[in-house]
Amino acid sequence: MTFPVVGMVGGGQLARMTHEAGIPLGIRFRLLSDTPQDSAAQVVSDVVVGDYRDLDTLRTFARGCDVITFDHEHVPTAHLRALEAEGIPVRPGPDALEHAQDKGVMRARLDAIGVPCPRHRIVADPADVVAFAAEGSGFPVVLKTVRGGYDGKGVWVVDGADEAAEPFRAGVPVLAEEKVDFARELAANVVRSPHGQAVAYPVVESVQVNGVCDTVIAPAPGLDPDLAAAAQELALKVAAELGVVGHLAVELFETRDGRILVNELAMRPHNSGHWTMDGAVTSQFANHVRAVLDLPLGDPRPRPPWTVMANVLGGDYPDMYTAYLHCMARDPQLKIHMYGKDVKPGRKVGHVNTYGDDLADVRERAAHAAGYLRGTIQE
Structure with a gap:
């Protein structure tokens, strides 16, 4: 068969429904899934169970694919660059995907191209959160870990310095944003x-x-x-x-x-x-x-x-x-x-x-x- 193989990293429902959309086109899917019980792993015939954070696992998985895509944005950027350097098409590519992986990178780039965003900046500690609030309209302020959040996780709405310590415990940079009315x-x-x-x-x-x-x-x-x-x-x-x-x-x-x-x-x-x-x-x-x-x-x-x-x-x-x-x-x-x-x-x-x-x-x-x-x- 000459029909291409799409490699999907991540076995969640988005991969499941993307696979479903490819069936009428005759597109074959290969899945890198965390477990055999994941949503997409139940319906895709060619499943590799492995850790997407491991470069060798990604390399082995990608060898059987014509293009790599994702149902989440958590694959390390350096790993994707390595795949691209080895001639494997990655879509979206790491240069683009980094803006969905890192909220700080996203905000900086959107500012540079003139896209309207809430007032924001990276903050160093709870005292810096207080300073950020004072620079604008005060509290409440929205705090986000720059990586790893989704569906409300990694996001806090804080009303003062005493509530601002929790986001910093994750050990990653914290982005402060105005709470938009x-x-x-x-x-x-x-x-x-x-x-x-x-x-x-x-x-x-x-x-x-x-x-x-x-x-x-x-x-x-x-x-x-x-x-x-x-x-x-x-x-x-x-x-x-x-x-x-x-x-x-x-x-x-x-x-x-x-x-x-x-x-x-x-x-x-x-x-x-x-x-x-x-x-x-x-x-x-x-x-x-x-x-x-x-x-x-x-x-x-x-x-x-x-x-x-x-x-x-x-x-x-x-x-x-x-x-x-x-x-x-x-x-x-x-x-x-x-x-x-x-x-x-x-x-x-x-x-x-x-x-x-x-x-x-x-x-x-x-x-x-x-x-x-x-x-x-x-x-």
């Missing part, structure tokens, strides 16, 4: 190929609960068309300036005075793009596969007027399968995507997508299905 959170998802073709999905609203994405509404309701276009243009600019290949999610704050500020970057398929599996002509996963293989990109336009994604989090109701009967009978258009994970409280174990012409109805259906699967809704 935002109206809502948005996300601009784009995909870029090696030869520079790029597509932009509609800007979405992302609703967070306890630091974790709960619901995504596509497109963001009531968003000024000019601001939506500006957000798409900003994301495309970031992708081009940083040399991103593959999917880029730009998480944004919409401020109360009508501006957008960049919060975070993710260089992989992203939770804010899961709606595209059922709501767009070409999903984020299919376009990520196309991009890393340098194939022409697919149409990112939405199919229905509204699509809503709701994450299914684990609760005290472990047997979600028994809930399918009710959910599917109540809403025959409902799309359920489960990740094959053991159910643990607060853990993302799946998501649901609903779509239609009436936003209120679409939102209610998504919230009901996610709640019923979790066990927080009983009827």
